Amino acid sequence: AQSVAQPEDQVNVAEGNPLTVKCTYSVSGNPYLFWYVQYPNRGLQFLLKYITGDNLVKGSYGFEAEFNKSQTSFHLKKPSALVSDSALYFCAVRDDRGGDYKLSFGAGTTVTVRA
């Protein structure tokens, strides 16, 4: 079984401040981890993924995420948030066992960046 938890429904930060969106996961084997962003009435837009290798993954629009196996976490970060980063963020996981291709998503975290 695979699952994701995003413990914060909402994150509020001031523009220019660091942004962190938390994600923890559970899988039987090794995780493939993804972050997506969703703007109102739009589909999901891929930001970045962790497959293997370096624990720090860099993605689109200045976002990065750190994989921590011991804490089963994959937190999304941005050093300096922009108002345009305000959106709904989803963490997703896929187990590398079983030939299963579906993604399991968290419930999402709404990020609001105030000017």
Place this chain on the structure above:
Amino acid sequence: DTGVSQNPRHKITKRGQNVTFRCDPISEHNRLYWYRQTLGQGPEFLTYFQNEAQLEKSRLLSDRFSAERPKGSFSTLEIQRTEQGDSAMYLCASSIDPSPETQYFGPGTRLLVL
């Protein structure tokens, strides 16, 4: 634009009617996925295809739901005898080998059942 496209973008129907949604994946993507997203929730997996073969279906996919991908290109998702609980955003995604590949999502079809 060569992204995933979905039609229609919005659909309003009355309870008991049948509806069909279409998804056109990114060209040459061999895998195609359907997800459902309700308000305040993340997307939930419904089914996926590898080429024209439907390889997995979620238990969320009741007998009223059917999906096809007849030529391994576009896909359709049909809901028969719609219920108010079917109201949701239906998302399509596609991907291409090698695994573990990124799934790219379309804009979704928002269904409202009255």
